[in-house]
Amino acid sequence: MAKSMVSTSSGLAPLPTSRNSLSSLKSGQLAFPSHRICSKRLNSTGRCEPPVRKIVCACTAPPRNWNDGSAIQFNDTPVSEVEHLSREPEDDSDVLIECRNVHKSFGEKQILKGISFKIRHGEAVGIIGPSGTGKSTVLKIMAGLLAPDEGEVRIRGRKRHGLISDEEISGLRIGLVFQSAALFDSLTVRENVGFPLYEHSNMPEDQIAELVTENLAAVGLKGVEDRLPSELSGGMKKRVALARSIILDNSKEAVEPEVLLYDEPTAGLDPIASTVVEDLIRSVHLKGKDALGKPGNITSYVVVTHQHSTIRRAVDRLIFLYEGQIVWQGMTHEFATSSNPIVRQFASGSLDGPIKY
Numbered sequence: 001m002a003k004s005m006v007s008t009s010s011g012l013a014p015l016p017t018s019r020n021s022l023s024s025l026k027s028g029q030l031a032f033p034s035h036r037i038c039s040k041r042l043n044s045t046g047r048c049e050p051p052v053r054k055i056v057c058a059c060t061a062p063p064r065n066w067n068d069g070s071a072i073q074f075n076d077t078p079v080s081e082v083e084h085l086s087r088e089p090e091d092d093s094d095v096l097i098e099c100r101n102v103h104k105s106f107g108e109k110q111i112l113k114g115i116s117f118k119i120r121h122g123e124a125v126g127i128i129g130p131s132g133t134g135k136s137t138v139l140k141i142m143a144g145l146l147a148p149d150e151g152e153v154r155i156r157g158r159k160r161h162g163l164i165s166d167e168e169i170s171g172l173r174i175g176l177v178f179q180s181a182a183l184f185d186s187l188t189v190r191e192n193v194g195f196p197l198y199e200h201s202n203m204p205e206d207q208i209a210e211l212v213t214e215n216l217a218a219v220g221l222k223g224v225e226d227r228l229p230s231e232l233s234g235g236m237k238k239r240v241a242l243a244r245s246i247i248l249d250n251s252k253e254a255v256e257p258e259v260l261l262y263d264e265p266t267a268g269l270d271p272i273a274s275t276v277v278e279d280l281i282r283s284v285h286l287k288g289k290d291a292l293g294k295p296g297n298i299t300s301y302v303v304v305t306h307q308h309s310t311i312r313r314a315v316d317r318l319i320f321l322y323e324g325q326i327v328w329q330g331m332t333h334e335f336a337t338s339s340n341p342i343v344r345q346f347a348s349g350s351l352d353g354p355i356k357y
């Protein structure tokens with residue numbers, strides 16, 4: 001699998017160019033397919049500078065509840081108690097993305113009611129919670145596709161103003177794998193998966209085609225390169241979208257950390273396909289290893305999921321969202337044993353409990 005990073009320069013949905021058959025894409029068919037969103041640190045000459053990396057291993061950092069609510073539980077112990085007992089001076093030099101008191105409404109409907117959390121260098125974080133609670137909205141806000149109504153998003157310590165843009169001085173690339181596959185309907189699987197490289201690299205087409213085949217194989221797909229999305233099952237489309245999110249320009253050296261946000265990557269997949277995807281998500285992480293034993297390039301990732309297998313296999317820390325607030329945070333292994341009634345109900349799927357449908 002390709003292991004170095006593609007350096008993209010556009011912001012949202014990259015438009016196809018005339019470089020190749022992508023030019024056949026009709027306008028109006030760009031239903032927001034971009035998955036890799038780039039922002040760069042620019043120097044005074046407009047050149048891209050390597051980011052200053054000050055890395056503190058994040059995975060061993062204890063999870064904290066950054067919400068202000070004193071009633072909110074962390075590891076089933078009140079936050080104030082945890083902080084009183086164990087709080088150390090915070091080192092935020094490894095924080096890549098921070099949401100601070102983020103609010104978001106759609107019309108009259110308040111979806112996010114002041115959520116705060118940090119994604120640190122090296123972390124594998126899951127966001128869980130009932131349907132319609134705002135998980136996808138959080139990912140879009142982190143990716144810079146939606147702006148919060150109140151509160152702020154900080155990228156490597158710098159406040160983002162509005163939506164993501166090429167000018168953003170952040171030194172962090174953020175990719176989003178949409179809940180719906182968001183493939184280009186009129187492009188083949190090969191063109192869809194190779195899209196970031198056709199658009200943003202100088203790689204020859206046969207090399208891109210080779211990488212496409214490798215990345216499709218990594219998500220368990222073979223011989224589908226020439227098919228159109230309409231000729232694939234829902235689960236296959238999902239895996240094609242995933243292959244597109246991890247394809248990287250292996251002719252370049254990685255210069256910036258990258259965070260991938262996966263929105264329900266295993267929803268609709270059979271158990272074995274889910275395992276393939278969960279292992280793939282781990283293997284592209286810098287703390288993971290590919291088939292050759294090399295570490296992956298994704299610095300940190302966030303996975304929104306409802307699936308227990310994905311929670312168990314693909315993430316280390318969990319954030320539980322309910323009714324627009326973070327109601328619980330903890331390590332994955334603490335999820336199953338938590339006595340928090342919301343967590344217990346969610347974990348067991350019971351109809352009895354505080355979550356009402």
Ligand SMILES: Nc1ncnc2c1ncn2[C@@H]1O[C@H](COP(=O)(O)OP(=O)(O)OP(=O)(O)O)[C@@H](O)[C@H]1O
Pocket residue numbers: 106111129130131132133134135136137138179
């Ligand atoms: N662009 C939008 N315009 C209006 N309402 C929206 C928009 N996006 C999301 N919503 C509403 O915001 C709420 C949260 O949506 P969101 O997609 O974030 O939920 P979710 O937690 O991801 O749910 P699921 O688990 O079903 O995917 C829903 O009530 C949804 O209808």
Ligand SMILES: [Mg+2]
Pocket residue numbers: 135136137179263
């Ligand atoms: Mg969603």
